[in-house]
Amino acid sequence: GENVEQHPSTLSVQEGDSAVIKCTYSDSASNYFPWYKQELGKGPQLIIDIRSNVGEKKDQRIAVTLNKTAKHFSLHITETQPEDSAVYFCAASYNTNAGKSTFGDGTTLTVKP
Amino acid sequence: GAVVSQHPSWVICKSGTSVKIECRSLDFQATTMFWYRQFPKQSLMLMATSNEGSKATYEQGVEKDKFLINHASLTLSTLTVTSAHPEDSSFYICSARELRGRGETQYFGPGTRLLVL
Numbered sequence: 001g002e003n004v005e006q007h008p009s010t011l012s013v014q015e016g017d018s019a020v021i022k023c024t025y026s027d028s029a030s031n032y033f034p035w036y037k038q039e040l041g042k043g044p045q046l047i048i049d050i051r052s053n054v055g056e057k058k059d060q061r062i063a064v065t066l067n068k069t070a071k072h073f074s075l076h077i078t079e080t081q082p083e084d085s086a087v088y089f090c091a092a093s094y095n096t097n098a099g100k101s102t103f104g105d106g107t108t109l110t111v112k113p
Numbered sequence: 114g115a116v117v118s119q120h121p122s123w124v125i126c127k128s129g130t131s132v133k134i135e136c137r138s139l140d141f142q143a144t145t146m147f148w149y150r151q152f153p154k155q156s157l158m159l160m161a162t163s164n165e166g167s168k169a170t171y172e173q174g175v176e177k178d179k180f181l182i183n184h185a186s187l188t189l190s191t192l193t194v195t196s197a198h199p200e201d202s203s204f205y206i207c208s209a210r211e212l213r214g215r216g217e218t219q220y221f222g223p224g225t226r227l228l229v230l
Binding site: 034036041042043044045046049089100101103104105106 | 117155159162206208218219221222224
């Protein structure tokens with residue numbers, strides 16, 4: 001089955017700096033890669049996703065890049081703000097797997113004011 | 114759009130009782146819903162995949178007689194924890210799959226915190 005590894009497990013940055021979280025996956029059939037933000041005591045919220053037919057996607061301060069050859073994808077947050085502090089999860093899935101996603105272990109991002 | 118609700122948001126119950134958690138997709142139809150369990154500071158563990166009108170598919174190691182799932186309509190799935198014990202205490206989260214384009218997007222509910230005394 002699919003295996004997703006996420007690094008780092010914790011990340012602390014100064015407000016205004018950039019943050020990068022990386023994930024690798026094992027199954028070359030995976031074609032959908034969402035990123036979720038989970039605040040304490042709440043469910044995960046989809047913040048950005050990318051499909052395998054594109055290499056990069058950007059939404060304001062958030063961007064995701066995908067390298068299919070190397071089987072890794074990354075989340076980039078620029079101009080970080082304290083409210084970006086949360087746990088971020090990456091995931092990988094493919095259409096024919098009943099939509100099941102395999103999640104990374106999460107990255108706790110702390111943005112210091 | 115794409116809002117998923119869960120009820121209740123938290124529940125405390127005595128050992129041996131059963132607890133039902135509801136998951137609703139509020140503004141879209143969800144042919145597939147997923148139930149997850151999350152322990153503190155850990156990732157999401159998929160428990161089962163629920164398809165409308167059919168039996169749920171459970172992940173390995175998840176007791177289907179313990180965690181009853183019903184997906185009676187395109188907007189509602191329920192998880193019943195039967196004869197709950199303290200080790201069942203956890204954060205339970207559902208998600209609903211919205212088919213869009215060539216892929217699929219899962220939207221998560223806010224979670225239900227269960228404490229079994």
